[in-house]
Amino acid sequence: MTAPVLSTSPRRVTIALSLLIPSTCVVIGATLAFLIFPYDLSFLTRIVIMMIFVVSFDLILGQAGIATLGHAAMYGCGAYAAGLVSLHLSPDPLFGLLVGAVAGAVMAWISGLVLLRTHGITLLMISIAVTMVLQEIASQARWLTGGADGLAGITVGPLLGLFEFDFIGQVAFIYSVCVLAFVLVLCQVLIGSPFGLALRGIEGSASRMRAIGTPVYRRKVTVYVIAGAIAGIAGALAAQVTGLVGIEVFNFSLSADVMVMLILGGAGRLYGALIGTLLFMVVHHVAASIDPLNWLFVIGFMLLIVVFVLPKGLLALPGHLARLLRRTS
Numbered sequence: 001m002t003a004p005v006l007s008t009s010p011r012r013v014t015i016a017l018s019l020l021i022p023s024t025c026v027v028i029g030a031t032l033a034f035l036i037f038p039y040d041l042s043f044l045t046r047i048v049i050m051m052i053f054v055v056s057f058d059l060i061l062g063q064a065g066i067a068t069l070g071h072a073a074m075y076g077c078g079a080y081a082a083g084l085v086s087l088h089l090s091p092d093p094l095f096g097l098l099v100g101a102v103a104g105a106v107m108a109w110i111s112g113l114v115l116l117r118t119h120g121i122t123l124l125m126i127s128i129a130v131t132m133v134l135q136e137i138a139s140q141a142r143w144l145t146g147g148a149d150g151l152a153g154i155t156v157g158p159l160l161g162l163f164e165f166d167f168i169g170q171v172a173f174i175y176s177v178c179v180l181a182f183v184l185v186l187c188q189v190l191i192g193s194p195f196g197l198a199l200r201g202i203e204g205s206a207s208r209m210r211a212i213g214t215p216v217y218r219r220k221v222t223v224y225v226i227a228g229a230i231a232g233i234a235g236a237l238a239a240q241v242t243g244l245v246g247i248e249v250f251n252f253s254l255s256a257d258v259m260v261m262l263i264l265g266g267a268g269r270l271y272g273a274l275i276g277t278l279l280f281m282v283v284h285h286v287a288a289s290i291d292p293l294n295w296l297f298v299i300g301f302m303l304l305i306v307v308f309v310l311p312k313g314l315l316a317l318p319g320h321l322a323r324l325l326r327r328t329s
Helices: 003-036 041-063 072-088 093-115 121-140 170-192 194-204 206-211 216-242 252-265 270-290 295-309 314-328
Strands: none
Touching: 003 041, 003 170, 003 270, 041 170, 041 194, 041 216, 041 252, 041 270, 072 093, 072 121, 072 216, 072 252, 093 121, 093 216, 121 252, 170 194, 170 216, 170 270, 194 206, 194 216, 206 216, 252 270, 252 295, 252 314, 270 295, 270 314
């Protein structure tokens, strides 16, 4: 009677361990970065926040094949929601994070009901229009958002009531890394579930999935809402860490940068989002410090190389090198 339980337990342990691999890699890498660059924690925290944002975008583009240039809408709503809650309701950072997630999810649900009935260039244009409308609303509603001056003076209380946010940024960095690790585990569970398998089927052929009875539209809206919630978490983190939210959170360039990061790393796998974000942010930081006017040339050249040589992103580089070695041997 106990044999089936014993035979399936190793498999369950293997699955559980596989879910923890991405987050474990992130924690190890973050620990090394914390020790090696103790005075660059502000920049490292920005990288971690952008990783959360790009992972959320990978859910809709890499898993479900939904190409959009308006992902900043959910990020911006999460940032403003967390900032307003901190200023007027509660400075608790975890509560602000929850409110940011809800704001991002609601914005994704409202816009997704319309966006996901379209496809192609129409979807891209409407998604851009959504962010432009939100940016104009944030600019005009000065009594609420501060307008072009931004929402300033955001302060957060001690994390869990124990850890004050310090000037160096140690608590903020550790806090952001913990949130990223949680998001990665959540995404791993989602991707490995039957829902995740349905998303990959939709990405491969929506018509075939529709023919076997899969509610394609409903699945797309659901993953769009989940991705919106994660993007809202990233926006809330940014607001809490920087203490400021400006209308730039709705910029088209932010959505474009997120797509570039994902393409560089490789869409469809969480590691690709992490690698692409790290590469983009580091190259951006170094190139902009050398030449503030022409740093985009470096990013563009790097993107061209990846698109033509490694169309599946840098995550495919080891396999590409292995094939080259086999051909030459």
